[in-house]
Each structure stands twice: as structure tokens, then as C-alpha cells.
Amino acid sequence: MIYQDLFYPAGVAVFGSVKPGKLAAVIINRLKEGNMPNVYAVNPKAQGMENVPGCDSVLKLKGQVQLAVIAAPAAIVKDILEECGQAGIKAAAIITSGFSEAGNVQGEQELLEIASRYGMRFVGPNCAGVVNTHSNLLATLETRPPKGNIAIISQSGAVGGILMSMAKAQKIGISKFVSFGNGLDLNMMEFLEWMKTDDETKVVAIYMEAVKNGRAFMKVLSELTEIKPVVIVKAGHSSAGQRAALSHTGSMAGVDAVFDAALGQCGAVRAESLEDLFDICRGFSALPEIKGERVLIVTNSGGPGVMTTDKSEEVRLSLPEPSQNMKETLGKFLPSFASIKNPVDLTVEGTGEQYRDALANALEEYDAAVALYIGTPYLKSAPIAEGIIQAGKSTGKPIAVSLSVGTDMNESLDRLEQEGIPAFISGERAVKVFAKMAQYYKCKKLGKTFEASSMPTVGTVLPNNLLEPDVKELLQKNNISVPPYSFVHTAEEAAQSGEELGWPVVIKVVSPQIIHKSDVGGVLLGIDSPNKAREAFKTLEKIAEGRDFRGAIMYHMLDLGREVIIGLTNDASFGPVVVFGLGGIYTEVLKDVVFKVAPVDEKTALTMIKSIKSYKLLEGIRGGKSIDMQFLAKTISELSYFPFKYTNIREMDLNPVFAYEDGVIAVDARIVTDNEA
Amino acid sequence: MIYQDLFYPAGVAVFGSVKPGKLAAVIINRLKEGNMPNVYAVNPKAQGMENVPGCDSVLKLKGQVQLAVIAAPAAIVKDILEECGQAGIKAAAIITSGFSEAGNVQGEQELLEIASRYGMRFVGPNCAGVVNTHSNLLATLETRPPKGNIAIISQSGAVGGILMSMAKAQKIGISKFVSFGNGLDLNMMEFLEWMKTDDETKVVAIYMEAVKNGRAFMKVLSELTEIKPVVIVKAGHSSAGQRAALSHTGSMAGVDAVFDAALGQCGAVRAESLEDLFDICRGFSALPEIKGERVLIVTNSGGPGVMTTDKSEEVRLSLPEPSQNMKETLGKFLPSFASIKNPVDLTVEGTGEQYRDALANALEEYDAAVALYIGTPYLKSAPIAEGIIQAGKSTGKPIAVSLSVGTDMNESLDRLEQEGIPAFISGERAVKVFAKMAQYYKCKKLGKTFEASSMPTVGTVLPNNLLEPDVKELLQKNNISVPPYSFVHTAEEAAQSGEELGWPVVIKVVSPQIIHKSDVGGVLLGIDSPNKAREAFKTLEKIAEGRDFRGAIMYHMLDLGREVIIGLTNDASFGPVVVFGLGGIYTEVLKDVVFKVAPVDEKTALTMIKSIKSYKLLEGIRGGKSIDMQFLAKTISELSYFPFKYTNIREMDLNPVFAYEDGVIAVDARIVTDNEA
Known part of the structure; x- marks a missing residue:
């Protein structure tokens, strides 16, 4: 099986010059640094390196090598691949650049042809290699990360390099790393698929820039998030420029909103930066499930407690005070000067026992806790760390910490990490992580909102330039009310x-x-x-x-209802997308719209309605009555299925739709089919 | 002068027990660590420490000591202060806690009384002390920071401690540090005032939680930002809870929006977190003025370039491509595979010379540049760093870098810092810093928008329960149009x-x-x-x-105009605040309002109008005509002066105001005076 050969090879052949400083030499050094036993240098002169035998043809290594790592010049990669095929090798990592990224598309296609002829699969070309810390495989030019349970899949070699270097510096445990470069053969899809059954991986971190087949991506992503959390940084949300979403209302939002919706529908978590990515992954990696959004803060000083409170509110966690009963319980063992609210402020006198007892008791009423400890350079933090560790053990609930200042700070942080209590730079970072974790588990509990995975190949084809009566009939036939x-x-x-x-x-x-x-x-x-x-x-x-x-x-002539717009647009990556917003300036000026990858069921449509900022206007303000939410949701859902019944819809808007207390009527509609200008 | 005695004492007396682990002992060790020559331990037993003479009364040290650092028990602090007064000492730092923060208000007042009797000034009590790296003064319990030009003023000792520890870890150069604890005597105001003339400080970093006298704070802050940048983290923007701004329209926004407006009006820069605070300060500390918002990115890899581009757009920097001429110039010495856009992507082959030449040439067309370099663990980054340094020298424009991965990374980063080129964790962080710097310099150029510094003590007192005709007359008298x-x-x-x-x-x-x-x-x-x-x-x-x-x-009966609301409210810290927003749901549901501390001139009022999200509605959409902006600005400005003419206005709204193509009419108005319910 390819996955086995790629990530758990018993022997690795490295192709390319082994002169000092050359890529193959660097990779061999990395492999040896990672303690890979059977490494062979393959090059025309059969030059080896210290402890690494040289060989002039991989055919001589038949049976001893499962993975080929190719760092030879681009011109001879195809010959090497051919020979690997002959030697029965099924997996390769092609580090060499100079292919499609440099305009050499034909050279790339040749590689694909050779590989398919031999049933080989490869990563690259122009990639940063593969790492498996659980099998001593360090077939990369990048830094060696610590062993752990976070897998990294990066669409950019450079970003992969940054992540590996961050992992080392911040002691973040990695299971697998792959940066697939041009992604000609193996790419995001295969790695996501494999991650489902990779028991060494608890959480998957992804850096990506583009999605080729959005729906296939969503399918595998949805399946993966059912099993383990996936955290994604997506770059390029500005560079591609913004484009019109509901065509005739102008540029309402960019495609990034669609990507964002897609991730949400798949239950994946989005991170804003690489630092966030690792923060969130460390939370998932170390902590048990967080079952809600009620968070307790225990601190020994006001300022950091307040900043953490601010951030908690911003990320929509809930910080209720302890119940009266709990306050009394805590009051029994906490000193009188401690403030028993949320944050619980133990003051500068706070001891390890107090941290332990406050956390262990109060956590009964909360889903998670952040312990903040700001020491001074002359005081030891170890007793505090031990208190927190004990609380973690006794409650089994997620606890994160932020400790600052102290002679023995590094030792304390190491101890905490060992015991599954992640430490963050600040309390703000910790609660940001909790919020994302809570989002993942909540979504998992509620069930995915994305179902249809691929576009229909058969369906009705609509005629071009439908007349208004035809459109009205079409809507009626599909359970959308018209006047x-x-x-x-x-x-x-x-x-x-x-x-x-x-x-x-x-x-x-x-x-x-x-x-x-x-x-x-x-x-x-x-x-x-x-x-x-x-x-x-x-x-x-x-x-x-x-x-x-x-x-x-x-x-x-109808009475005026509350004006809304429901639209369908076609995203380059994700295909049909359904858009909802209030009519007129809400959509045009305030860009208050929500997207989902179509189709959506009524339940999801209802969450769309509720997520716009002007939702209160639909609920009714100043004693006004609510519009018929259920009927509106049904209309959104019905429209979202159109592209799956009629295969040639490029764009479609219901605009305006009048929403009333009882019922919703699509007053006007517009359909543009694929062949229309 | 107190400032001299506090920050440049020739001799320091430390009060309190010098037993190992006791506060006074820790402080004495810090002072010696900082190389302060004349340190004396003052305690009843005249116990000294290694190289530090002990003394049983500060009277014996008359003339040799300018600063008293008090870490003795709370009960005897007043006696110590009395004795210091007798010894002619004019400055003290009272580390000891157990005063108002623990309910001991009377004890605190006694200190104030003694100090004022002797013309002494003090920091604290319950404070973390003072540091001046330029005079070897380390009178604190906290970590010793590197010497530099960033002053830190912290309202929280714990946060001060975190900042000092961050400064050490990240090698951030500090000039002064003060954490004033209870701030009973010397506090924010005095330190801001002093910072104006402190030549060792180039940028002032502040952590604060509450503002007592908002207008006095604004006055000194405005004056200080005229001279040097001030960067502020304000915590507690959620905890105090949100309160009504325009009373009858419900809770539209919290007081934090007022604080934010106040900072903006004073030309200060707000940071979101302590990390941001230091990032921004490092930018100001190291870099020359940034004269605009046009930024160039030079990178050797796509991913980080794209992420930096995304963030630039988010923080509203402009990333134009180089001019055609410049592209041709760059094309002459950059390799053909380099992408000459913005980012300029030198690809993985990028050399130090290319960084130098690309930056040095293209910067002619830009206000600043970010150089990104993502290396591999086996390549040296020193040549890249040298190229960037040379570009910095030849252009004199701000350049920031983010370098990742490499054997000699730390050496390169040190070299860059030495040469005044700050390195940030990521390109995103660098552009965030540029955006804040540009904001500061832009504001400085445009001039402050806050002028009136204090509330009038004389003025007309309005009668309670004004009748509608009275209100209309009052408005007319003050140049506000009524029907x-x-x-x-x-x-x-x-x-x-x-x-x-x-x-x-x-x-x-x-x-x-x-x-x-x-x-x-x-x-x-x-x-x-x-x-x-x-x-x-x-x-x-x-x-x-x-x-x-x-x-x-x-x-x-008037024709309907575009409905807007202009209001006055009273902020607990800042006094009269003027609020502007569109009427109805824009204010109530969408909270699309803008605040400024009153009064505002017409120019500032115009920026208020332009800053709301629904501004386009005032400009006219779908061919509609613009409302009379100038007249509206005038009306806002006129209303903002009411509290300075009539001294007992608690709240006042013009609601609705009809804005027309030509003119603006306040249709209805409401005034609540101080004595009304």
C-alpha cells in the first residue's frame, strides 16, 4: 500500500549528488539524523556518505527500498522514476524543482505517465518532502520536529518549512508532515483520506492556498472531521480579488466567504495565522473534549484576568460567575481577600493548593478553565504547576494555562505539557483556542450541514432566456410561492x-x-x-x-412584505452556492449576506437566516411581528436544490422576495443559464 | 526635581528586611545586578548585604540618598516616610502592599499627608517599582530588561512584570519602566508629562485599565503624541459591561468606543494585545517615519507573501504594483523567473544582492517595505540580512523583515536589529505594525482633533423640563435649523x-x-x-x-429627508461625547454609530459622518443625490458645543434629523438636564 511505502519505508533511496551542500546530501543527513536505518545514496558515481552506502543503480537495491527520494536535476528525474518503477518501488518524493512551476508542464506530464505505468504514486515535484516522526522518516530539507500527534499538510514548501521550524522551537509534537509541492499526483485529497485511519495523528493542520475540486475536498474533509479535528489556514483570500456574488447587486463579498462557509459546513476549524494554527492544534492535541462554552478563569493578578475576560467575550465564550453554592464552597478554603467571581482572583498570594482546589471544585460548573499565573523572577512556579496538574487529573476537563515570569518557568511549562496541560503565551490565546475547540465539538454534535458531495451528471436542462411566465411556473413546480x-x-x-x-x-x-x-x-x-x-x-x-x-x-398588486434576496451563484471551486440577505441597502451597501455551499436543508437555511446582522429586522422590532422564518427557510432550501435538478443554471436570484408574517412570496426571479451571455 | 530623584538617584535606600527571599533583599539584589553604586539597606538591625552597607536610620544617610524604596511591612511605612522626609529625600517607591487595594484607605491617606508635608512624591503603594536602564536603576522585583528607547508605564504590576519578562526574552530595549500600583500620588498623568522631555525615550508603551479624569488625560496625551508616539493597551473593555449611549435607543455601544475615539482624537495608537504593543513599539523604536501607506513586499516564497498580502489589505495598507518603468529597471538585474509584481517574488533562488537591489530601487516608489525570507535549515541567512541592511541604509525608508529557518538565524536577526531593521515573527505582524505607524504619522500631520481640554466652570444653566417651543428656540439660537x-x-x-x-x-x-x-x-x-x-x-x-x-x-409637515440621529451623552471618564448615526434600525439594530469626545469642529464632524458603515446611503446610491454633508457636519459640531455653553446638560438628542440635498433640519429634540429624573 502506497501510504505504507511512503510513510513507513524499511529502506530509502536518495537520488542526486551527495557532494557537501547538495540537496541529496542534506536529505541523507536529515534521514540519518532521524535514525532511519536503511538509507542508500544512488548516483552515477555510486558515491556514498558516512554510514550510507552509495550505489549506481536502484535496480541493485530491489526489495530493500520502498521509498525513492529524488533530488537529482530535473532533466534526469524521468529516467530515475523509470528505473524506480523497474525496481518495484511504489512511492517517491520528488524534491527536484523545474517542472510546471517553471513552465515545464510537459516534463511533469511525463512523470505522471511513467508513474501510472508502474503503479507508482509520488509526492511533488518541487516539494519539501515527507516526515513521519513515528517511523524515523525525515525525508525532507526542513527542520526536524519533535514527535507528537499533529499532522501537517502544507500546500507551500516555504510555509511547511516555517511550521517545522516553529514546531521545533515551540516543542510542538508532530506525527506526519508532507508538503506536496506541485501536487501533480498525490495531493491534499489523498493525504486527507489517509489521515482518517492514521492512529498516530489526533489532529490535522493544513496550510492551503487554492482548492481545485471544492466538492470532492468537502466530502473528504467532512468525513475526516467526523473522526478528528482539522484546522486550516487558507491564504490568498484577498489576492484573487473580490468578485460579484449576486451578479446584479454588484460586488457583495468575495469568494473567501464561500470558502469560509464550506469549512464551516464540513466541521473544519479555520485559523487566522500560523501562530493560531499551532495554538489551536496544541489545544486539540493535548486536551479532552470541551463540551460547552462555559469557561472559568483562575488568576493571581487582575490585569491578565481582565484581558482574558475581554477576549473571551470577543470570541463568544461564556464566563458566568460560580453559583452561590460554589462560591460558598470556594470561600471555605480560599483566603478572604480572594475575589470569588469569574475570574477567580487568588491575588499575588495564590498558592498551588489554592489553584488546585479552586479549579478542581469550580470546574464542576464549567466546561473548561484557564489558569493564569504571573510570578516574579525570584519565586518558583513549580508548586503552582503541580496544583494545576492535580486539578486537571481530578476533573478530566480541559485546562489551559498561561504562566509568565519565574526562575523555573521552563521546567514548569515542560511539566504541564507532559501532563497534557497546554501553556499559551497569554490567557487571550488560551480562550481563543477554547472557542475554536468548542466550535468543532458543537458542530460534530449537531451533525454536518453539508451532504451532497458531487454535482449531478443527469438532470433537466433549462431552455435559454426563459420568459417570466415560464420562470413563475418553474418556481411553483419547485414549491416556491409566487404571486x-x-x-x-x-x-x-x-x-x-x-x-x-x-x-x-x-x-x-x-x-x-x-x-x-x-x-x-x-x-x-x-x-x-x-x-x-x-x-x-x-x-x-x-x-x-x-x-x-x-x-x-x-x-x-401585493402588500409590501419585508424584502429579502435569495440567490444562487457558481463558485469556481465549490460550484453552486446559495446566498441570503435582506434586500436593498442591506445587501448592496452593508454587505450583510450569508453564503452556504448548496444544497442546504431547512435547518441549515434557518441558521443562515439567523446569522445575518440584520436578523432582528426579520424577528420584528418595536413590537413588529416576526416574519415566517420556517417558510423562508423552506424557500431558501428549495432554491438551493435547483442546480441539482436543472444542470445548466449559472446564476439565479429571487429578488425581491416578500416575507410576511404568514408565508413568503418570490415576487421576481431571474435565471441565467450556462449558454447565456 | 522629583523626576531626577526618582529616575536618576545617586544613592538609593532600601527599607525592609534583607533576609534571603524577603522583598528588600530581592530589590537590593536587582539594584546591584543593575550596577547601581550607592545602595543602602535600612532596617532596625542595620543589617547589610554583600557590598551593601546596613543602616538603622536613613537620617544617617542624609545627602547620600535621593530615592527611598520601601518594602517594609505596611504598618511602619508611614514612619519610614516620615523619616525620609526628615532626611530630605524627595522621591520614594512604595512596594509594600496592604493599603487601599486591601481596604486600608486611611493608611494610604496618611502616606499622602506625610509626603505633602515634606514636599515628597512617591510611586505606589502596592507597586512594582521603577527602572531606568540609562542610569543603572533597577528598583523593582521584576526582570531586568535590555537598555533601549521604549518607556513602559503600566497600571498593573503583574502586566508590568510580563512586559519586562517579554522584553528580556525578545531583546526589546527599554528606557524607563514604572508600574505605579495604587497610583495614590504619582500616576499616569505625571509619567506622561515627564515622557515629553525624556530624551532617552523614543516611544511610550502604556498598559492601562481605567481613566480617572479623561479630559486631563487627553490633554497630556495629545501633547505627548505631538512629540513622540504613544502605544496603548487598554483592558477591561468588556468587563465594565455595556451601557446605553443614546439613552432612548437602548444599548448601542459600550464605553470602549468612547475610549477608542478619545485615543484617536489624541493621536495615540491602540494595540490589541501585549504582543501587539511590543511589535508596534519596536517599529517606532527602530524605524524612521513612514510617510504613507504604500508598501512593497519582497519575498523568496509564495505562501508567506500571500499571507502578508492578505493582512495588508485587512489593515488597509496599499500594495500597488511597481510602475512600468520600475518593472523594467528591476527586470534588468532580477532573474527571469522572478515575479516582479507586489510581492516581488525572488523565488527560492533569491540572493542577498537581489534583496538589496530590489528593495533599494523599488522603495523609491513606496513608503516602506517588508522583506520576507524563508530559508532552509542548511542555508545561511547572513547574506540576505546584509543585502537588506544595505538597502535600508541607501534608501532611509522603513524596512521590516521576517526571516524564518536557517542555521545562523539568530545571528542574522541580531545584525538586523543592530542596524535598525526590526524583525517580526511574520510578515503579517510587520504590516500590522506599518499600518499603526502610518496612522500615527498621518494623524500627526493632519493635526489633532481634540482641543478643548477641560469643562467650563461657568456657563448658562438650562431650566429643567424645557418645553418644545423652548427647545426649538434654543436650537435656533445655536445655529441648528429647525422646521x-x-x-x-x-x-x-x-x-x-x-x-x-x-x-x-x-x-x-x-x-x-x-x-x-x-x-x-x-x-x-x-x-x-x-x-x-x-x-x-x-x-x-x-x-x-x-x-x-x-x-x-x-x-x-416636512418632506421626508434621510433620517439621522445626533446625540450627546456623558461618559464617566471623558464627559460630553457626541454620537452620530443613521436613524432607526441603523442605530438600533446595526449599531452603526460613531463617537467623539466633544466638542468637535466641522472637519472632525465630517470624518465622523464618513466613518459610519452606512455612509454610502448619505452619499446617495442608485443615482440618488448626496445629502448636504457640510451642513450636517456643521450641525454635529454645533450640538457638540452645547455642554460647553450650558453646564447642566446630561443628555441631548436630535432625533430625527432630516438631511436633505440642501440643508439639514432637526425635526425633534430632547434635552435631559442634570436634575431631571
Whole structure:
């Protein structure tokens, strides 16, 4: 199995010059540094290195090598790969650059062709290699990280290098590391897939810049987050520029909002920076599940307690005070000058026992705790650390710490880490981590909101340039309410239809050659009698003269409801995306919209409605009544399924939709199919 | 002079037990560690320490000691202070705790009394002491920081301790440090004042939790930022809870927004966390002025470049591409595979010379640059560092770096720091610093927006419960437009007045006993004839029966304008604050309001208008015309001066104000004076 060969090879062949400073020499040194036993240098002169035999052909190593690490010049990589194939090697890491990233696409395709011929799989080219701390595999140019349970998958070699260097400096335990460079063969998808069954990995950290097939990515990501947390840094959210989301309302939000929605729908956690990425991973790596958002802070000084409180509120954790009972319990063993609120402030006199007892008792009422300890350079922090460790053991709940200043600080931090209590630079960082962890576990409990994993290949194809009556019919057929209407073909029909719909009515021209009806005077409002209806029809007929006139569509004029917009757009990575927002300036000026990768069920649609800033307007303010949320959610959900029933929808908007106390009506709609301009 | 005695004493007396582990002993060790020559231990037994003579009374040291550091038990501090007074000592740092922070207010007042009797000034009690790296003064329990040009003033001893420990660990050069504990005597104000003339300090870092006299604080802060940058972390922005800003529209924003506005008006820079605080201070400390917001990124790898680009956009820096000419210039010496955009990506092959040449040339078109270099563990970064240093020297513009990974990384970072090029953990951090620096220098160039420093002691006192016609008159007198109105006292006057105002009119009851006019039916709309006016007047008379009926106020019904709110509120720290926002849901639901400490001139009022999110609505969307910004700014400014003319205004709102294409009218107003409920 490729995964086995790639991450647990019994022998590794390194291709390329082993002269000092050359890549192959560096990699061999790394492999030896990592204590890999069977390493071979393969190069034309059969030059070896200290303890590493040289060999002029990998064919001579048949059976002894499972992984080829290629750092030879680009021109000869294909020959090496061919020979590896002949030698029965199934896995390779191609470090060598000079392929598609430098315009050499053909050279890259040749590699793919050779590999597929031999059933080989490879990482790269132009990659930073692979690491498995659990099998002594350090087939990379990068720093050797400590052993642990965090896997790193990086789309950028440089960022991978930074992460490995940070891991070493901050003593962050890594299980696997892979940076797949051009990702020509093995890439994000395969590694995510493998992470599902990798028992040495408890949490997966990802740095990525682009998503090729968003839906396939979402599928495997969703499956993986069911099993273990995945934390992602996505760069490039500004560089690609912003683009229109609901086409005709202008640039409302960038594609980054779609990526963000996709991650949320998959239950993955997004980190803002590499520092955040490691902070969050360390939380998941060390701590048990956090079951809610109630957090206790125990501190020995005010300032850091206050800053942690501020940040907790910002990240929406809850910091309730201990119950009256608990306050009494704590009061029994805490000194009178301690402040028993939240934070619990033990003051500068706080002892290890007090930290232990305050945490161990109060945690009964909380989901997690942050212990802050600010010492002075002449006092030992070890007793505090021990107190916290004991509390952690007795409660089994997540505790994070931030300790500052002290002669023995490093020893204390090491002790805490050993006992599964992560230390962060500040209390603020700790609560930020708790918030992300709580988000992951909450999402896992509620179940994923993303289901449909791929686009349908069969479905109905809609005709181009659908006429207004066609669109209305289509909506009705798909359980989206439209205003009562009639499609009339004569002045007499118009007069009669008005009687049925109830005066006053609106009457609009229907012609495939008239798209912007208002611009040509093709929309007549306030028609309130049979005679006016007849006249109106004739006016429209005249307007359409010389064009393909199909008749007129008539509506009873509706009471104004709360105006909302529901749209569908097509994301380059993720395909159909459903967008919701309040109409007019809320969408246009305030950009108060929410995205989800389509389709969404009614439950998810309801969370969309609730997540916009202007939600209160829908709930009703100043004694106004709430609009029909359930009906609105149903309408959003119904629309989100359109691209899965009709395969050629590029964009679609319901705008405006009138939301009432009872019911929701799509007043106007617009569909653009794939072939339309 | 106290400042001299406090920060540059020739001799220091330390009071308290010198037994190992006792505070006085720790402080004496710190002082000796800092190489302070004349240190004396003063305690009843005249116990000294190694190289530090003991003495049983400070009177014996008369003339040899300028600073007393007191770490003796609280009960005897007053006696020590008395003796210091007798010995002619003018400055003291009282480390001892157990005063007001523990409820001992009286003990604290005694200290103040003694000090004032002898013309002494002191820091503390309950403080972490003072440090001056430029005079070998380390009169503190905290870590010894490196010498430099950043002064730290901390309202929290614990946070001071964290900062000192961070300074040591991150090699951040400190000039002065003071943590003033209870701040009974010397506190924020005095230290800010002193910082103005402290030539050893280039930038002032502040940690604070509360502001006592906001206006005095603003005055000295404004003066200080004229001279040097001040960077502030303010904690406690959530804990105090949120409170109503415009009273009747509910809780729109917390006092933190006022603090934020105050800092902005004073030209100070706010940092989000202690890490940010030091990052920003290091920028100011090391770099020359940044003259604009155009930033160049030079990198050797994509990922970190992209993340830095993302962050730049977030912090609103501008990242234009080099001009065509510049691209050609750069193209001459950069390799063909380098990407000459912004970021300039030299790729993994980037050399020190290329960094130097790219930076030195392109910086002509930019205000600052970030150089990113991500190496590998086996490559030296020294040549890159040298290239960047040379570019810095030749351009004289600010350059920051982020270097990662490399055998000689620490040496390179030290070299860069020596040459005034600060290194940050990431490019994101570097651009965040640039953004804050640019904000400071921009604000300094534009001039402060805060002028009036203190509240007037004389001024007109408004009567309580002003009637609507009184309020309208008051507004008119102060150049705020109101709708044409008349105050009528008979039915006949009402009929006649309607003719003059023009039908239709609104007519409202006027009575000091009817506050909520609408609730009792005291507002009649759409009156469109003399007869109806007479009837209306009689109706109002009837409604007011048994109450103090003063007549009726009449308005011609106005066309609707764009609805805005302008308010005045009283902040506990900063006094009168002016608030602006769009009416209705923009203020209530979307909390889209802006605060400034009053008064504001028209220029500042204009920046307020432009800073709300819904500004575009005022500018006009979909072809609508802009409202009269200048008139609106004038109205905001006029209102902001009310508390400086009328001394008993507690709250005042103009709500709604109708803003038109030409002009702005305050339709309704409400004033609450200090004595009203």
C-alpha cells in the first residue's frame, strides 16, 4: 500500500549528488539524523556518505527500498522514476524543482505517465518532502520536529518549512508532515483520506492556498472531521480579488466567504495565522473534549484576568460567575481577600493548593478553565504547576494555562505539557483556542450541514432566456410561492383576468426580445378596471411591435412584505452556492449576506437566516411581528436544490422576495443559464 | 526635581528586611545586578548585604540618598516616610502592599499627608517599582530588561512584570519602566508629562485599565503624541459591561468606543494585545517615519507573501504594483523567473544582492517595505540580512523583515536589529505594525482633533423640563435649523398660523405636565384647513384639561429627508461625547454609530459622518443625490458645543434629523438636564 511505502519505508533511496551542500546530501543527513536505518545514496558515481552506502543503480537495491527520494536535476528525474518503477518501488518524493512551476508542464506530464505505468504514486515535484516522526522518516530539507500527534499538510514548501521550524522551537509534537509541492499526483485529497485511519495523528493542520475540486475536498474533509479535528489556514483570500456574488447587486463579498462557509459546513476549524494554527492544534492535541462554552478563569493578578475576560467575550465564550453554592464552597478554603467571581482572583498570594482546589471544585460548573499565573523572577512556579496538574487529573476537563515570569518557568511549562496541560503565551490565546475547540465539538454534535458531495451528471436542462411566465411556473413546480398571476394573450383576456386576480393589477410585456421590461415602458402599474386592462394590453402590444410578442403577465398588486434576496451563484471551486440577505441597502451597501455551499436543508437555511446582522429586522422590532422564518427557510432550501435538478443554471436570484408574517412570496426571479451571455 | 530623584538617584535606600527571599533583599539584589553604586539597606538591625552597607536610620544617610524604596511591612511605612522626609529625600517607591487595594484607605491617606508635608512624591503603594536602564536603576522585583528607547508605564504590576519578562526574552530595549500600583500620588498623568522631555525615550508603551479624569488625560496625551508616539493597551473593555449611549435607543455601544475615539482624537495608537504593543513599539523604536501607506513586499516564497498580502489589505495598507518603468529597471538585474509584481517574488533562488537591489530601487516608489525570507535549515541567512541592511541604509525608508529557518538565524536577526531593521515573527505582524505607524504619522500631520481640554466652570444653566417651543428656540439660537413653527395660544391663532405655515400642518400640545405627547393623543397630523386647526386646538385643550396647558406648537409637515440621529451623552471618564448615526434600525439594530469626545469642529464632524458603515446611503446610491454633508457636519459640531455653553446638560438628542440635498433640519429634540429624573 502506497501510504505504507511512503510513510513507513524499511529502506530509502536518495537520488542526486551527495557532494557537501547538495540537496541529496542534506536529505541523507536529515534521514540519518532521524535514525532511519536503511538509507542508500544512488548516483552515477555510486558515491556514498558516512554510514550510507552509495550505489549506481536502484535496480541493485530491489526489495530493500520502498521509498525513492529524488533530488537529482530535473532533466534526469524521468529516467530515475523509470528505473524506480523497474525496481518495484511504489512511492517517491520528488524534491527536484523545474517542472510546471517553471513552465515545464510537459516534463511533469511525463512523470505522471511513467508513474501510472508502474503503479507508482509520488509526492511533488518541487516539494519539501515527507516526515513521519513515528517511523524515523525525515525525508525532507526542513527542520526536524519533535514527535507528537499533529499532522501537517502544507500546500507551500516555504510555509511547511516555517511550521517545522516553529514546531521545533515551540516543542510542538508532530506525527506526519508532507508538503506536496506541485501536487501533480498525490495531493491534499489523498493525504486527507489517509489521515482518517492514521492512529498516530489526533489532529490535522493544513496550510492551503487554492482548492481545485471544492466538492470532492468537502466530502473528504467532512468525513475526516467526523473522526478528528482539522484546522486550516487558507491564504490568498484577498489576492484573487473580490468578485460579484449576486451578479446584479454588484460586488457583495468575495469568494473567501464561500470558502469560509464550506469549512464551516464540513466541521473544519479555520485559523487566522500560523501562530493560531499551532495554538489551536496544541489545544486539540493535548486536551479532552470541551463540551460547552462555559469557561472559568483562575488568576493571581487582575490585569491578565481582565484581558482574558475581554477576549473571551470577543470570541463568544461564556464566563458566568460560580453559583452561590460554589462560591460558598470556594470561600471555605480560599483566603478572604480572594475575589470569588469569574475570574477567580487568588491575588499575588495564590498558592498551588489554592489553584488546585479552586479549579478542581469550580470546574464542576464549567466546561473548561484557564489558569493564569504571573510570578516574579525570584519565586518558583513549580508548586503552582503541580496544583494545576492535580486539578486537571481530578476533573478530566480541559485546562489551559498561561504562566509568565519565574526562575523555573521552563521546567514548569515542560511539566504541564507532559501532563497534557497546554501553556499559551497569554490567557487571550488560551480562550481563543477554547472557542475554536468548542466550535468543532458543537458542530460534530449537531451533525454536518453539508451532504451532497458531487454535482449531478443527469438532470433537466433549462431552455435559454426563459420568459417570466415560464420562470413563475418553474418556481411553483419547485414549491416556491409566487404571486397569483395570469398569462394573457388578448386585451379581452387581460380584462377578464384582472377581474379574477382582483384590481388593481400590474401588467408586464412578455417577449424573449425584451429583457429589461421597465426600460421600454413594458411594466404598467395600478391598472384598476377592465377598460384600463384592455388599454394596457394594447399599449404593450404596441411597445413590442416588430418583436416576438408573446402576450402579457398580470399580477394582483401585493402588500409590501419585508424584502429579502435569495440567490444562487457558481463558485469556481465549490460550484453552486446559495446566498441570503435582506434586500436593498442591506445587501448592496452593508454587505450583510450569508453564503452556504448548496444544497442546504431547512435547518441549515434557518441558521443562515439567523446569522445575518440584520436578523432582528426579520424577528420584528418595536413590537413588529416576526416574519415566517420556517417558510423562508423552506424557500431558501428549495432554491438551493435547483442546480441539482436543472444542470445548466449559472446564476439565479429571487429578488425581491416578500416575507410576511404568514408565508413568503418570490415576487421576481431571474435565471441565467450556462449558454447565456 | 522629583523626576531626577526618582529616575536618576545617586544613592538609593532600601527599607525592609534583607533576609534571603524577603522583598528588600530581592530589590537590593536587582539594584546591584543593575550596577547601581550607592545602595543602602535600612532596617532596625542595620543589617547589610554583600557590598551593601546596613543602616538603622536613613537620617544617617542624609545627602547620600535621593530615592527611598520601601518594602517594609505596611504598618511602619508611614514612619519610614516620615523619616525620609526628615532626611530630605524627595522621591520614594512604595512596594509594600496592604493599603487601599486591601481596604486600608486611611493608611494610604496618611502616606499622602506625610509626603505633602515634606514636599515628597512617591510611586505606589502596592507597586512594582521603577527602572531606568540609562542610569543603572533597577528598583523593582521584576526582570531586568535590555537598555533601549521604549518607556513602559503600566497600571498593573503583574502586566508590568510580563512586559519586562517579554522584553528580556525578545531583546526589546527599554528606557524607563514604572508600574505605579495604587497610583495614590504619582500616576499616569505625571509619567506622561515627564515622557515629553525624556530624551532617552523614543516611544511610550502604556498598559492601562481605567481613566480617572479623561479630559486631563487627553490633554497630556495629545501633547505627548505631538512629540513622540504613544502605544496603548487598554483592558477591561468588556468587563465594565455595556451601557446605553443614546439613552432612548437602548444599548448601542459600550464605553470602549468612547475610549477608542478619545485615543484617536489624541493621536495615540491602540494595540490589541501585549504582543501587539511590543511589535508596534519596536517599529517606532527602530524605524524612521513612514510617510504613507504604500508598501512593497519582497519575498523568496509564495505562501508567506500571500499571507502578508492578505493582512495588508485587512489593515488597509496599499500594495500597488511597481510602475512600468520600475518593472523594467528591476527586470534588468532580477532573474527571469522572478515575479516582479507586489510581492516581488525572488523565488527560492533569491540572493542577498537581489534583496538589496530590489528593495533599494523599488522603495523609491513606496513608503516602506517588508522583506520576507524563508530559508532552509542548511542555508545561511547572513547574506540576505546584509543585502537588506544595505538597502535600508541607501534608501532611509522603513524596512521590516521576517526571516524564518536557517542555521545562523539568530545571528542574522541580531545584525538586523543592530542596524535598525526590526524583525517580526511574520510578515503579517510587520504590516500590522506599518499600518499603526502610518496612522500615527498621518494623524500627526493632519493635526489633532481634540482641543478643548477641560469643562467650563461657568456657563448658562438650562431650566429643567424645557418645553418644545423652548427647545426649538434654543436650537435656533445655536445655529441648528429647525422646521418653521409657531407657538399658539388660542384656536384662532392656530387657524391663522396654519395659513402662514402652509397646510397641512402638525399640531402638538404644549404642557410641562405632558411629556409623552403621543401617548395621550396630543399630536394631531394632517390638519389642512383653518377650521380643522381650530378644532384641533380645542381637542388639545381638552386633553390637557386639569393640567398646566400652555398652548400648542404647529409645524408645516416636512418632506421626508434621510433620517439621522445626533446625540450627546456623558461618559464617566471623558464627559460630553457626541454620537452620530443613521436613524432607526441603523442605530438600533446595526449599531452603526460613531463617537467623539466633544466638542468637535466641522472637519472632525465630517470624518465622523464618513466613518459610519452606512455612509454610502448619505452619499446617495442608485443615482440618488448626496445629502448636504457640510451642513450636517456643521450641525454635529454645533450640538457638540452645547455642554460647553450650558453646564447642566446630561443628555441631548436630535432625533430625527432630516438631511436633505440642501440643508439639514432637526425635526425633534430632547434635552435631559442634570436634575431631571
